[in-house]
Amino acid sequence: MIPTLQWTPSGVRFLDQTRLPLEELYVLATTYEDVADIIRDMIVRGAPAIGVSAAMGVALGVSKIKADSIDAMRPELAVICKTLAETRPTAVNLFWAIERMRLRFDELSRQPGINVPKLKAGLIYEAQQMYEEDIDACRTMGSYGAGLMPDEGSVLTHCNAGALATCGYGTALGVIRTAVLRGHNLHVYADETRPYLQGARLTAWELLQDGIQTTVICDNMSASLMRQGKIQAVIVGADRIAANGDVANKVGTYGVAVLAKEHGIPFYVAAPWSTVDLDTATGDGIPIEQRSAREITHFNGKQLTPHGALIENPAFDVTPAAYVKAIITERGVLRAPYPEALLKMRG
Numbered sequence: 536m537i538p539t540l541q542w543t544p545s546g547v548r549f550l551d552q553t554r555l556p557l558e559e560l561y562v563l564a565t566t567y568e569d570v571a572d573i574i575r576d577m578i579v580r581g582a583p584a585i586g587v588s589a590a591m592g593v594a595l596g597v598s599k600i601k602a603d604s605i606d607a608m609r610p611e612l613a614v615i616c617k618t619l620a621e622t623r624p625t626a627v628n629l630f631w632a633i634e635r636m637r638l639r640f641d642e643l644s645r646q647p648g649i650n651v652p653k654l655k656a657g658l659i660y661e662a663q664q665m666y667e668e669d670i671d672a673c674r675t676m677g678s679y680g681a682g683l684m685p686d687e688g689s690v691l692t693h694c695n696a697g698a699l700a701t702c703g704y705g706t707a708l709g710v711i712r713t714a715v716l717r718g719h720n721l722h723v724y725a726d727e728t729r730p731y732l733q734g735a736r737l738t739a740w741e742l743l744q745d746g747i748q749t750t751v752i753c754d755n756m757s758a759s760l761m762r763q764g765k766i767q768a769v770i771v772g773a774d775r776i777a778a779n780g781d782v783a784n785k786v787g788t789y790g791v792a793v794l795a796k797e798h799g800i801p802f803y804v805a806a807p808w809s810t811v812d813l814d815t816a817t818g819d820g821i822p823i824e825q826r827s828a829r830e831i832t833h834f835n836g837k838q839l840t841p842h843g844a845l846i847e848n849p850a851f852d853v854t855p856a857a858y859v860k861a862i863i864t865e866r867g868v869l870r871a872p873y874p875e876a877l878l879k880m881r882g
């Protein structure tokens with residue numbers, strides 16, 4: 536299991552994903568502000584990992600509050616939650632996790648015999664529960680999704696929806712991992728995923744550690760590989776799934792979905808239920824993060840574009856539900872029509 540993040544007595548320890556694949560360095564967050572910076576700067580990234588990181592950030596922040604009553608802690612709790620919620624707008628797991636911690640604070644505060652130390656310990660336990668649940672959910676998604684992978688062939692993935700984007704097993708890459716463990720003979724094409732190169736740097740790194748044959752391609756190459764019949768399936772993760780089944784994921788995913796449809800290749804999404812946002816009716820309602828132009832104008836500090844060139848850098852795009860063959864969750868596999876399937880799975 537790749538230690539994407541870990542709760543430790545001295546803070547939250549993160550594997551610094553900005554230094555991968557060539558350096559394996561860890562950073563220790565000792566305050567909730569550190570956790571917020573680590574999420575914003577993408578030292579940790581990927582929707583489920585962002586969610587659990589925020590939960591650990593809330594637990595860490597609350598553990599440091601100097602108060603002799605639970606009510607006296609509430610103003611600082613609000614500041615902690617607001618700071619973490621303002622880090623990145625698209626991955627709904629972030630808001631799901633913060634709300635879960637806030638609700639747990641309220642539940643604990645109403646328990647008979649509760650006091651400040653017990654409440655602090657209760658929140659740390661809750662964050663660690665979310666960590667364990669993420670790993671279980673990814674393994675369960677692996678089981679549900681493995682059978683959808685070709686017995687033999689190549690699977691394309693975009694961005695990194697693996698151990699590094701979760702608490703250690705991965706959503707889309709968890710499905711690939713489980714399929715390989717079950718004997719499927721799979722090769723993976725990993726889109727490099729400009730501008731942050733999550734595919735070239737992170738997906739290739741973690742799949743190679745598993746001995747899963749992986750080929751890194753530029754994002755503009757999958758079309759011709761599909762036309763040559765070299766890709767049998769596509770599987771990606773998600774940052775938010777709207778109530779109608781539209782899926783937000785790393786920018787470039789929509790293009791891959793259109794190509795897959797054009798070539799008759801199944802396009803799958805793997806994501807935990809915490810990525811489903813039934814309060815957002817369609818993909819048009821999903822906030823898309825705009826990141827700094829420098830991610831495009833520079834590479835490793837070297838300027839690539841001429842001065843004065845205009846830049847757009849949306850970090851995510853939306854794939855309409857019509858392009859999605861199935862959504863694999865830990866609750867089971869969803870198929871169209873998604874509005875009904877999602878409501879039924881919500882229960």
Ligand code: MRU
Pocket residue numbers: 580581582583626693694695696697700701705706707733771772773774784785786850
């Ligand atoms: O900007 P990032 O690296 O956080 O974007 C990550 C993605 O788009 C992933 O595909 C998504 O979060 C799913 S992770 C299991």
